[in-house]
Every structure is written in C-alpha cells, then in structure tokens.
Amino acid sequence: MREAIRAELTAAAMRSIDEVGFAATTAGAIAASVGVTERTFFRYFPTKEDAVLQPIEALGPSIAEELRRRPAAETPARALRAAFAVAVDSVTADPVTMATVMRLNRNEPALRGRHLQQQDLWVTALAAALGERLGLPADSPRSRLQCGLMMLAWEKALTSCYEAGDFTRAGDELDAALEESRAFLQVAPLTGR
Amino acid sequence: MREAIRAELTAAAMRSIDEVGFAATTAGAIAASVGVTERTFFRYFPTKEDAVLQPIEALGPSIAEELRRRPAAETPARALRAAFAVAVDSVTADPVTMATVMRLNRNEPALRGRHLQQQDLWVTALAAALGERLGLPADSPRSRLQCGLMMLAWEKALTSCYEAGDFTRAGDELDAALEESRAFLQVAPLTGR
DNA sequence: TCAGTTTGTGTCAGTGACTGACACAGTGTC
C-alpha cells in the first residue's frame, strides 16, 4: 500500500464531506477524484468512515504502548495520565487535523458513531495494558472503568480545546477535566434517596 | 404501527442473530419469518441494528425525564443518581431482555457500535436536562462530563451484573462503580510527571 | 539475465441495507 495514496484519499474524503455532506459523498467519487478505483478505496479503508478517521487511528494503540512503558511503581491513575501525554503531544503537534476531524464528527452522526466505536476499542486496549500492571484479567471491569474515566476526561478536554480554538492547552484541559470529575464525585453520599 | 409486529420482529431478529450471527441475518429474512415484507421491516426500524436495540431504546429519555422531575435543591450528582433509579428499576423488572441485549452486544461489533451511538444520544439528552437545572447551555461540556461519568458507572454496573448473572443488584453495583470512580480519582496529584 | 514471486491495481459480478414512489385495502368519520 502506498501511504501517499492513503493520505490523498483521506484529504479528498474530508474535502468532499465538508462541501456536500457525508451521505452525498460516495466512495466511488472520492476514489475517482484521486484517480483510483472504488475497489482500491476499499483496499485502503474498511469503511467510508475510516477514511476520515484514519489520521487519529493510531492514537489509541500509541497510548496503550506508552502505558506499558510506565514504571510499575506508579499508581494506575498516574500511569494512565502520563500515558495520555502521548495524545496531548499528538494533538498539539497537529492541531489542524484534530480540529477538522472533530468538526466533521459533530456534523455527521455516522462519523461520530464510528468514532465512538474506535474509542471503545482504545479503551479495551488500554484496559488490557492496565490489567497487566495490576495483575487483572485482560478485560476486567475495573480497569475498563478506570480507562473509561480517563477517556471521558480526554474527550472533555478536546471539546474544550475545540470550542476555544486552542489545542495547545490540551494537557491543562485534561487535568482540569479530571479535577472536575473528582469534584463531581466528591460530594457526600450519593446513595440513599 | 402495530406494536405486536414490532415486538415479533425484535424477537425474530434476536433469535436469528443468536443462531447464525448478525451478518448472516438479513433484514428480509427477519421480516419473512414474521410474515411481512422487507420494506415493512424498515418502516418499523431505521436500521437492522435497531430491531435488536429496540427494547432499551426508551431508557435514555426516561432517565432524562426523571432527571427533570428531581427537586431543584438536589446537587447534580444526587439528582443524576436518583434519575438512574429509573434504569435500575427497568433492568430489575426485566433482567432477561437486558441480559440478551448485552450478550448480543458482546458478540457483535456492529450491534455494539450502534449501542454506543444510542448511549451518546442519551448522554446528550441527559446533559440537556441537567443543563436546565444549572442554568447552563443545552450541551455544555460540564454537564456532558457529569452525565458521561454517570453513564460510565452505569455501564460498569451492568457489566458486573451480567457477569454475575444477577441483575437485582444493579442499584448496588451502580453505587459501587461510583465509589470506585471516586477512589480512582482521589489519589493525590495526578499532574506533574 | 531470466524465471519466479510479491505488490498494487482494474474489472466484473454479486449481495444486502436502505429509500422513494405508487397503488391498494381496511377502518373510521361525517
């Protein structure tokens, strides 16, 4: 596979979806605009949605990889937070791509759906890595919950950055989201009605 | 629309997917097994996935509705938790359906994807209701984060119930998940590396 | 240098999800 073609397809897909919408953008048209066949398009991407999500596809696995590299002495929370620095770096390194992906995600439910599914896989991968540290089974509910919390805070951070139009603050926004989560859950007894 | 037909279609879809899998189950076949046309199937459900998810479709809106009914004096956390009692009741009232939906979700990524999308809409609806209480805009990141936290704990609770084969504990499991979340975020300073 | 393999692509035929338009029957209403 030639990475140049892949990038061209992604760019063409984004452009077209921006102009005429996701539904009106056919896979064949994207392919044709790059000088390639529809069949070839589907050799590069499993679905039409993936063409757009491709730029951030590797992010999840990268975070999981970093999580494995964190010293065993760190608490789960600190190791996870440190691993997400990879995501922060990635976003601050190329804010334009991330902003574009987020914009398309907001406007197109189909895209958002696929993105959620992708994130779900990320959480699974993270939970597996975290499980190793804790000596828990690969997909234990506990590590899944912890990774889910982190991912939720990350999403909140991204949203804040997006709305502020400033992705350089991603790290700070992530910490703020975590703090906000802590404060929310802090308030005395939830139980009892 | 006749609700009897809708229920039959859902039942037929679940049975077939259980036996031969999601991909091998065509919409036409589901429809035919109920004595109806494929076209009619798609008048009842927007997508094949929705036929299976239908039993829990109304849950999100119900929770949001209850959230609106909670006294204004309650903190967001308490009001949200109280609103989720609706979900707890629904699950304990019909554990078999929920267990089936969860089992299919686990085995079929396509179903899981749609379910995540559904949940995302629930969070949006909840965040809107919560925003009203707090005087925040409809989809403010803050209320979204809080509702997301609750939904995450709810998912964890359901998973625990499912694995234990006992949905009567849903309420307790939800509280346990919230407590676990609190403990995770509690540990001193996350920031700084 | 040449046979053999690997890689990227086109072509073609096919399946299945989903949609719009139209016709038609049954049921209720005034």
Added chain:
DNA sequence: GACACTGTGTCAGTCACTGACACAAACTGA
C-alpha cells in the same frame, strides 16, 4: 357514500462492501 388515514406490498433504484480473477510493474535470487 364520499373522504381521509393507516398499514402494507411492489418495484425500481442507489450505494457500501466483497470475492474472484487477470494483469502489469517492481523486486528477488540463481
């Protein structure tokens, strides 16, 4: 008895996605 409303079938069509096959170019080793 004219009229609207509801639920359904039929038909034609679009488009995502897949498998099988053929073909050319680039690479590989003797």
